Amino acid sequence: MKKQKVTDIFLYRWRYVFGYTLLALLYVGAIIISALHVPGGLSQAEIDMVNTTNHLNFSVEGIAVTNLPFHLLQLLFFKLFGVSLLTIKAPAVILSIASSVAIFFLLKRWFKPSTTILSLLIMATTGQFLFIGQSATVGILYIFYTALTLLFATLILQKAQNASIWRISLAITTALSLFTPYFWYINLGLLIIALLHPHPRYFLISRKHRKSWIVPSAILFAIGCAIGFLCYKSHALFYNLIGINSLSFDIVANLRTLYYTYIRIFPSVVGNQITPIMDINAMVLIGLGLFRSFQKISSARSFMIWSWLILALALLIFQPSLTPIIIIPLFILLAVGLESLMNMWYGLFPRNPYARGTGLVLISMLIIVMVVGGSFRYIDGYRYFPEAASRFNKDLSLLRKNTAPTDSFSLLVSKEESPIYEALKKHNYHQISIIHTAPANVGQTLYVSHSVKSQIPQTYSGHLSSVIVNDHKDGDRFYVYTSDRK
Known part of the structure; x- marks a missing residue:
């Protein structure tokens, strides 16, 4: 053999x-x-x-x-x-x-x-x-x-x-x-x-x-x-x-x-x-x-x-x-x-x-x-x-997970992170409005980014609807305000 x-x-x-x-x-x-x-x-x-x-x-x-x-x-x-x-x-x-x-x-x-x-x-x-x-x-x-x-x-x-x-x-x-x-x-x-x-x-x-x-x-x-x-x-x-x-x-x-x-x-x-x-x-x-x-x-x-x-x-x-x-x-x-x-x-x-x-x-x-x-x-x-x-922004995925492209809302963000949301508005979320200064009144649904939460006026306190969080330190990534909250 x-x-x-x-x-x-x-x-x-x-x-x-x-x-x-x-x-x-x-x-x-x-x-x-x-x-x-x-x-x-x-x-x-x-x-x-x-x-x-x-x-x-x-x-x-x-x-x-x-x-x-x-x-x-x-x-x-x-x-x-x-x-x-x-x-x-x-x-x-x-x-x-x-x-x-x-x-x-x-x-x-x-x-x-x-x-x-x-x-x-x-x-x-x-x-x-x-x-x-x-x-x-x-x-x-x-x-x-x-x-x-x-x-x-x-x-x-x-x-x-x-x-x-x-x-x-x-x-x-x-x-x-x-x-x-x-x-x-x-x-x-x-x-x-x-x-x-x-x-x-x-x-x-x-x-x-x-x-x-x-x-x-x-x-x-x-x-x-x-x-x-x-x-x-x-x-x-x-x-x-x-x-x-x-x-x-x-x-x-x-x-x-x-x-x-x-x-x-x-x-x-x-x-x-x-x-x-x-x-x-x-x-x-x-x-x-x-x-x-x-x-x-x-x-x-x-x-x-x-x-x-x-x-x-x-x-x-x-x-x-x-x-x-x-x-x-x-x-x-x-x-x-x-x-x-x-x-x-x-x-x-x-x-x-x-x-x-x-x-x-x-x-x-x-x-x-x-x-x-x-x-x-x-x-x-x-x-x-x-x-x-802490140097990586994970908020884009979090926002997409909690919203839909057909939703209409305002988004208050800092100028540093604004480009990713401007791109999102241009190609996906056509009905959102991106702002950099907090309005006097909530108006339509408002999402406030963690980076600008210090801009939130005291008058918003009664309109807080929810907080979108992740599992990291400083996990309060978005504050959601609605004008119809009692």
């Missing part, structure tokens, strides 16, 4: 397919759950993004805004499905999933399948990536454009099939990224560095490849001219894209922020986000990957990583809140470190199956600790860490 080999077993032959499928389901589920439940609300930065979307119109001045592709996508969701917590965050969720797919194909081309799966598993359960992936802010754009740029550049350098498509895709990605502040600096820096390295320089300016860049260059030039025209019509757009006015030159304070963000062990909140953004195990692997990539700095892969890293670090010193711009290089370095760790262990015991098995168990335990620890740290942090949980 023929002895069955391990490679003949069905589960073994399809192990990577099962691993990729499980990983995809895990990440999509995690990002959707995080968008709806953890933290389950909107930060002020997300509310400000909704405010920009509210004021979009298709005049020249109306589209002269930063991050235009994101706002157009958000507006599309509002038009199709109305305004809710999910539709506000849906563009970020979609871009996050697309970024993950790009990162998957990027790592698959750079690393072995086992390293790719383990690295993506850590990434998918890292609080930093989950937070940015559900946050309807500019952060997800930095990850999205970075992932696509590195992927398309890699496909071109590795002579993948359909090279013309990847060149055009790279041109479109680069052009659209110019709508996001500071990306002109990253793109220009990468172009200069690519011309300095012989391998990418060959694919850019050699006589053999010059003609292949004509169409991509024309696309990049056309979109660039359109952005230039918008900047000419709106000087505010130009200054926002350049980003000079947003830089902070208090270097000491900026370095302190970076210390809290990446190194300090004790948890704190920086920019609505719990820090440090990665646990100590991930930082050790990143350090190992940094060392290994420096040893091979002459390779195109290491040169690309270090170039992006240096450009991002130079920007972070003056704008420490731009942590998303460095996330992809850090995850790539984590994969390099993980690959190096496995290679070092297997190199010590090339022929000892017991030692190799022991190494596999130890590395698996490390991954499990990082995955489980990262997941619980993210969930518990944004649900129970008071300093973080």
